[in-house]
Amino acid sequence: MTSKVGILYYYEKEKEEMNSPYMGRFQITQAFTSEHDGLDLVGLDSKQIHSTVNGTVIHAGWENPSNHSQGFGLYVCIRVGNQDYYYGHMSQIYVSVGQTVKITDIIGLEGSTGYSTGSHCHYCCRVAGTMTPLDINAISGIPNVVGGVYDDGASGGTIPGGGGISGGTPNGGILSDAFQLSYLNGGSWTIFTNQAMSNMDGIKIQATRVRPYYLTYRTRNKGQGDFYPYVTSSQDDYAGSNGKPMQLLQIQAFDNNGTKLTTGVVVMYRVHVGGRWLPWVSNADPEWMQSVFDKHHLDGSLDTTSADAGLPGQNIDGVDIRVYECNSQTGGSLGGLIDGEVAPGIGYMIDGGWEDMGTGVLADHIDGLKITTNPSKPYYLSYQTWNQGQSGFYPAVSSLENDYAGSAGKPIQLVSIRAFSKDGTKLTSGVIVMYRAFVGGRWLPWVSNADPQWMQNVKNKFSLDGTLDTTGYYAGLDGQNISGLEIHVFEDSSSNPGSGDFSGSEIRLATSYMFDNLSNWNTFDKTVTADHIDGVKIQTDSTHGFYLTYQTWNQGQGGFYPEVTSLQNDYAGSAGKPIQLLSIRAYKSDGTKLTSGVVIMYRALVNGRWLPWVSNADPQWMDSVKSQYNLDGTLDYTSYYAGIDGQNISGLEIRAFVGTTNDTPIEGLVGQEAPPTLSYMVDNNWTNFDKSVIPGRLDGLKIQTDASKPYYITYQTWNQGRDNYYPFVTSRENDYAGSAGKPIQRLGLYVYRNDGTKLVTGVVVMYRAYVEGRWLPWVSNANPEWMRSVQAKYNLDGLLDEKAYYAGIDGKNISGIEVRIFEENNTDIPTPEPSGKSKIIDAPFISQKPSYPTGCESVATVMALQYAGVNISVDKFIDNYLYKTGMIFDPNESFGGNPRGSGYGCYSPVIKNALDKCFVAEGLSTYSATELKNVSLQQLCTDYIDKDIPVIMWATIDMRPWYNGDHWYYNGKKIQWIAPEHCLLLVGYDDQNYIFNDPWRNKQTYYRKSAVEAAYAGLFKQAIVINIKKSVDDPAVLNEVYKLKIREVLSAFPAAKLDQIPVEQVVDCTFNVLSSPSLDIDVTTSVGVSRFPSNTTAVYNIKDGKLSVDSSLTNVFLKPGVSMSVFDLMKNGVSLRDIALKVSDGKITVIFAGVDVEGTILKSKISYMIETEVKLPNNKISKLTIEVLYTVKKDNSIPPSSAEEEEYNKAVNDMGDIYANSPSFDWSAVGSFFSAIGTGTVAFFSALGTACTQFFAFMMFA
Secondary structure (H helix, E strand, O other): OEEEEOOEEEEOOOOOOOOOOOOOEEEEEEOOOOOOOOEEEEEOOOOEEEOOOOEEEEEEEEOOOOOOOOOOOEEEEEEEOOEEEEEEEEOEEOOOOOOEEOOOOEEEEOEOOOOOOOOEEEEEEEEOOOOOEOOHHHHHOOOOOOOOEEEOOOOOOOOOOOOOOOOOOOOOOEEOOOEEEEEEEOOEEEEEOOEEEOOOOEEEEEEOOOOOEEEEEEEEEOOOOOOOOOEEOOOOOOEEEOOEOEEEEEEEEEEOOOOEEOOOEEEEEEEEEOOEEOOEEEOOOHHHHHHHHHHOOOOOOEOOOOOOEEOOOOOOOEEEEEEEEOOOOOOOOOOOOOOEEEOOEEEEEEOOEEEEOOOEEEOOOOOEEEEEOOOOOOEEEEEEEEEOOOOOOOOOEEOOOOOOEEEOOEOEEEEEEEEEEOOOOEEOOOEEEEEEEEEOOEEOOEEEOOOHHHHHHHHHHOOOOOOEOOOOOOEEOOOOOOOEEEEEEEEOOOOOOOOOOOEEEEEOOEEEEEOOOOOOEEEEOOEEEOOOOOEEEEEOOHHHOEEEEEEEEEOOOOOOOOOEEOOOOOOEEEOOEOEEEEEEEEEEOOOOEEOOOEEEEEEEEEOOEEOOEEEOOOHHHHHHHHHHOOOOOOEOOOOOOEEEOOEOOOEEEEEEEEEEOOOOOOOOOOOEEOOOEEEEEEOOEEEEEOOEEOOOOOOEEEEEOOOOOOEEEEEEEEEOOOOOOOOOEEOOOOOOEEEOOEOEEEEEEEEEEOOOOEOOOOEEEEEEEEEOOEEOOEEEOOOHHHHHHHHHHHOOOOOEOOOOOEEEOOOOOOOEEEEEEEEOOOOOOOOOOOOOOOEEOOOOOOOOOOOOOOOHHHHHHHHHHHHOOOOOOHHHHHHHOOOEEOOOOOOOOOEEEOOOOOEOOOOHHHHHHHHHHHHHHOOOOOEEEEEEEOOOHHHHHHHOHHHOOOEEEEEEHHHOOOEEEEEEEEOOEEEEEEEOEEEEEEEEEOOOEEEEEOOOOOOOEEEEHHHHHHHHHHOOOEEEEEEEOOOOOOHHHHHHHHHHHHHHHHOOOOOOOHHHOOOOOOOOEEEEEEEOOOEEEEEEEEEOOOOOOOOOOOOEEEEOOEEEEOOOOOOOOOOOOOOOOOHHHHHHOOOHHHHHHHHOOEEEEEEEEEEEEEOOEEEEEEEEEEEEEEEOOOOOEEEEEEEEEEEEEEEOOOOOOHHHHHHHHHHHHHHHHHHOOOOOOOHHHHHHHHHHHOOOOHHHHHHHHHHHHHHHHOOOOO
């Protein structure tokens, strides 16, 4: 019989008992028959293959080492007496020949090697040393039923010891046997139990059965500057790197919902370094470590403050890892939290001198840190630093002490902050400390004491920029000095953070990749790795209701190629140019951009490591999908592309999911206000009111909603004389919040679905308080975009406080209240109609999302430039003209950071200098930029908007109240950053609003005048306008605008010398931009009258820099391109894709213009005919035609070599075959040329080889 304790099998063979290679559920995919000598089994809970017998391994490797596609592929054979047990098609093998194994030992992993059509294990038994099969069903007890699913192992459940993962108190627990441990040394893996003594390069922790939790672990190895990424125990992966000894090890535990565990599951681990065992380290709180340590009589000592085991710079030569499953406890919610950000006292020390930090500081270095919290708070913070020259953290300091962490003269390198209730319980919710470090010129991700859901909730609510590190326990990088810190403390008394699990399914995309040339396309499912990837193709089914757009940035390019959609038979990339960046977005079939519902998770493999996941979706959706599908790796919430600029991608993983989360708005909401029943109390006297009331004082409040609603409201008040809130009341109860005779001072409110899920979308409750004669800003349960949408749709007056969790002012009595409930189905903000006297300039709009997350200044400036007729791109402005430095900077001198990623921004002098540089470089002598200081908004409208001149203007994001953000020292001067800084294009006004093209929002966004004036003043009343020195109709001005466009188009032709473009007259004329012995380039331009040939049948439309065929033409379609190896092709050929990028919008055709012979010189002429439109400063649109005539010259007096002649002939013949029936150019214009020459004149073809080859090559779309 078979009895099971944990994962250990004790086997006494009885025929009727089941004994499979799996522990857990498995499925039979092919039965045992006379033609199939075993069972094909697929593991459902695990892919680990276990020995089913006690025996000796007689084979462990490939069936045919020279042909891995044959037979069983990788397989193991174990001999017991006269029987051989086979386990075929493995992906990995963990045993070796001669090794003795026992039942349940893990011998390898399921795979699809050898002759296999999918991942499975072929399990059979033969007479020892022969091919004679034995009845595997009778031997194993497995039914011979195809499709049958059976369970042959322990499944998940409550943890032994009682209480599951939550509830109870520490009791020491029991030692878990649910994980297999192995280490890597010298390229070989060795399995061990609990403890091993050896040099180690890597470690693997794998779950052997389903548990309600999993482990994540990582290592820092010799020569590394930081830890490798986390690996989870549910993956077939490992931490470390072959040949690089481990020096630090960190292990954490999470429940299957993704919540970090510091109780219940206790991982005790330590390492052997320098001849001794270091103290035990754990994921768990100190009292849980102590409980396990005492109950199980562990030797050694405890380190209750470190989160990793090891000593920096010293190799590990032994590990001891034990996982204990215990009863657990969770801290209850704290009283007295204000629901919002609090301001602890934070100071920092440099060389012995202390300064107040506020919430953020940048400095050359920071030696010490002091944090103090109010003793009346029900919690305190514990913090510690690791300083330069130290081998570990200094002891932790409490925020209730008059002490500090650090040491004068020794710069801080790592900071760790935790929160505890007054009874010593570690807090991972309720009090959320968000902190990050500035290292190497950039802000590192936020770290927190709190669980990931709470981190994300706070980041969204308070609009924190940057990314999250949801697994780190300290801020900083080992060995690198911190030059900046930002620390925020938030209190939240709500019962959950509001994000929920993803409910939906993964769908399969049709994906393929290309390398080297267009004949090398290969399909892949989800993941591919290769030496390099030049192109990618993604296709979706039109029935899905959505489509994807994607684009790549390839080696040698100055920007992304145009977007391609998944509904086209097209691809992104370019043959021979490896991809470096990939961006993917999702849209509904009607063109609406999707950031929820459809979640595309994708990441890139660069330099041997998978980068974090990037997505089209909002962070909550990324979190939910990652948790639901156990995706390994980390998340990058802010990037819009995968990859590293300048480094080639060697792998891609693309996953698509469709579904809903608990952040999905409630369906069926009609988009209207839904007033609740409201009443207030003064001295036990109740009065009903509608929406708002100002009685002078309110002691209590009652909010009631209809029981038929799919949601309810919880609310609470903080009244005079209290030191915390009264308990929550729900709108379904006949109850109230408050207390008679004690005036309300603060009101907090949340909304929940009927299933108890906190709502931040859909149902939007807007509420505000009347204090000391004025209405305070609106507060809401909802996310900022929903607040803004409701305010615009229902014309709510007043300001928005998008960060607050409550209405009121601490210590001040509320004398009025307004509560509004809106049931909304989207955040679409209707375009308002201007009221009263108004003026709106119809300037171009460019969004800074997602390409320029911190580049609002550049985007606003390019909108103004394009309106003035200067048609350059944002990328060109950033790359060629904007002065950028690191993030220790003066915003009046440079842009701090990267406009395409992490950065601060810049002020008007930097943009003024960039514009001056642009006008000189582009030859725009009639243009200038004027910097405006301390000019009122009213004057800006009078002097510029009324004269059709838009204004580049500095204010704040969404016109929020400005505040002092980070500060730092630059060249001895203190720099105070004003947040949240923003730059917009002022385009109009009406009686109540100023109107902007807001790069963060939309075209013609309305903001109330009072809010704009406050934000404009906070950013020092700075603005810029673009002036044209002459009339907009002046020929000199128009000539400069045309010249700019012509120059841009000609930049696609590498051989053209742009300095040969005439200065005075560039239209309605012909000029030469190259004259050489082998090639002449002549340019003819005309305005107004199209010179496009009327007889061509191959016109390519260009839209947004992308080629398409004119659908009105017959027998014309795109050909992906051809691969040729002709010398002159690379020398003279020009890609139509590259030309299209420069044209942006218009059309192009290419014709063979003929052949001339002058003496011994053969001249072949190819004409590129380009038509585009130019927006002029006078708001008119002009049609511009540009003909670029290539004359390729070949001297026939110099005979070609036989190899050249053979190559030319082959190229011409091959191209004739390729294009004869599927032209991508005007075949009729060339056919007469071929027929006139005749096919028999081989010598003449040889002479024309270069020209003909070049001509056909021009049709390539590579």
